Amino acid sequence: MTPRARAVGRSFADVYDALYDNPIFIARRTDFILAALGASDGLLLDAGCGTGRQIDELQARGCEVIGLDLERQMLTIARRGGIAAPLICGDLRRLPFRAAFTGALCLESPLAYLLDDDEFMVALRSLRRALVPQGRLIMDTYDYAGTFWPESMGRMRAEIGPVRIVESHSYDEQTRVWTMRQRFAMDDEGRTRRFQVTHALKMRTPNEYAAALEQSGFEVREMLDGYPNLPEKRIVVVAVAR
Numbered sequence: 001m002t003p004r005a006r007a008v009g010r011s012f013a014d015v016y017d018a019l020y021d022n023p024i025f026i027a028r029r030t031d032f033i034l035a036a037l038g039a040s041d042g043l044l045l046d047a048g049c050g051t052g053r054q055i056d057e058l059q060a061r062g063c064e065v066i067g068l069d070l071e072r073q074m075l076t077i078a079r080r081g082g083i084a085a086p087l088i089c090g091d092l093r094r095l096p097f098r099a100a101f102t103g104a105l106c107l108e109s110p111l112a113y114l115l116d117d118d119e120f121m122v123a124l125r126s127l128r129r130a131l132v133p134q135g136r137l138i139m140d141t142y143d144y145a146g147t148f149w150p151e152s153m154g155r156m157r158a159e160i161g162p163v164r165i166v167e168s169h170s171y172d173e174q175t176r177v178w179t180m181r182q183r184f185a186m187d188d189e190g191r192t193r194r195f196q197v198t199h200a201l202k203m204r205t206p207n208e209y210a211a212a213l214e215q216s217g218f219e220v221r222e223m224l225d226g227y228p229n230l231p232e233k234r235i236v237v238v239a240v241a242r
């Protein structure tokens, strides 16, 4: 994988690669994806591709991938990092594709950013339309509740590469929205740059993901609480387009 854990700027995209600089995670997740797809031929969509870390590894293993993300800055960083795949700025609720892909990936929580359940269903149907029949969807979401609740709900400080972070988490049991506030500071040519990001993510259970996928034209094949041989907790689902 291309090394590019740099962080300069003022957006989440600018610090993303430094925060998630975990080549072992990407390599093992790729092993899982390729096994779940059953083949590396065919066109893949990485929906919510971020800075393209997964695309990079899939291309290195011979896959053809198109990336899509809502945040233009994520794609700018992907291109700057050398991702040669087509990258589209777009919304996974309105994918401009019909029966175009043998596999779709939605990794590291893009679906959890959809707080509204109707919008969530719209996104699943949009992913289904983008796939050929028998195409596979592999999705994962970070298990915030499993990871942080209740021991680590206070304020956390960390230094990851060039980035200093103060992070706090809260959970609203009524709305089931997890809020993560991150304050970043990093030194850039003698100046300290600071900015804040707030993430709001809807916590859905594995059963809720399974039911929503079944209602959206998928058959759920596998449901895991993390990728094999990795300690991180995730809700991981493999589903087949009916």
Ligand SMILES: C[S@@+](CC[C@H](N)C(=O)[O-])C[C@H]1O[C@@H](n2cnc3c(N)ncnc32)[C@H](O)[C@@H]1O
Binding pocket: 020, 047, 048, 049, 050, 051, 052, 053, 054, 068, 069, 070, 071, 074, 090, 091, 092, 093, 106, 107, 108, 109, 110, 111, 113, 114
């Ligand atoms: C935590 S990042 C994960 C990025 C990448 N999949 C990875 O594994 O590193 C979540 C990404 O989902 C994108 N995203 C959130 N909502 C989206 C939507 N409705 N359509 C497309 N992308 C979305 C965000 O912009 C962000 O890049």
